[in-house]
Amino acid sequence: MAPFLDLVNLPDADLVALAQQGREAAYREILRRYERPVFSLIFRMVRDRETAEDLAQDSFIKVLNHIDRYRPEFKLSSWLFKIANNVAIDHLRKRHVDTISMDGSPHARTAAEIEATSIEIAAKQETALEEMENKELGSAIERAISQLRPEYKACIMLRHVEGRSYEEIATTLDLPLGTVKTYIHRARHQLRDALESTRE
């Protein structure tokens, strides 16, 4: 293929074919095309800009370093979102496991031991970055989304922000079609409730 192709208007499948031939420009175009959707999905799931960037970076590195394993029967975007979702879910699970009890060690038997092993958290002052992030995700709808379960978040984002069909979401997230439908309906219900309570 000629090196002067208009990559911007090329379909994803052709772009991947070029990347598989070792064209660096095709790699960059895939990155340009999907960095915002992938980052947005992860950012809304983890709600921390720095972590979201790290996780989005990991997702892209996984995809681009294994571009030869891409199967053309799937959409590139579905593959990317699948990896991004898995990376975010893994991170959230790990963070959940890593959470330390602030009430002291569970093995402490006396009040003194409990006091010695408990963690004191000083009054936290919001940094400029955190303030900016809170503004970014600060609208009522973003706050409502943040209250959803991670799997609901992924489904609702793919459905409404990325405009994916239920079938595509099911393939992307490796979930049965019925489950996706249920998740989206429940998520919408929770979002409506949250928005209504905000208005009240």
Added chain:
Amino acid sequence: MEHRHLLPDEFEDIIDGEVGENTPALRAHLDQCDECKAELAKRSELSTTLEHLAHHGPAPLFSYRVMSQVQVFEPWHVALRDSVRRLVPRTQTARWIAGMTAVMVATLMTVAGIWAALNTESAWLFAEVGVKRVRAGVLGSIKGVLETVFGRDALNALEGTGMMGTLIAASIVIGVILVAAIGFRVVALASRRRRS
């Protein structure tokens, strides 16, 4: 009113544009029922809000950071194809001239091949003469280099010793080159270690 009010999942299906057996009946009911129409509008509002959510962007250096950790692999057949493509002229005229030249060369070589097959003895004679000339040319060049580096006397002495003397001299020269290369490498490594 001919139809019951819509159930929550039926509202969701209408919003998603899902079409089922009872969709026409549900739509007909919606056209007549203000209550269901209002409920649908209320539910659709959320979808509209969600669809207008902006994409957040990563930091400007994000793509640079990703690409610095991606190994772009070019398969050998692509590299070969590209190399061949680079040899093909860009303009139509140049391509035409190159094509004609290639055809002429191929024709000449074919004719020469056929002639050689039909006249084996003559071809063999020409080949022998060619080889002799090449050999004489190569030997002349080597002698010229040796004469320039070691002088005429050394060359005469070397010629006097015959094949064995030439082999010994060649081994000594190769040995000296190898020792010098190893020495340079040791010095370079020591220097790099000192710098790091």
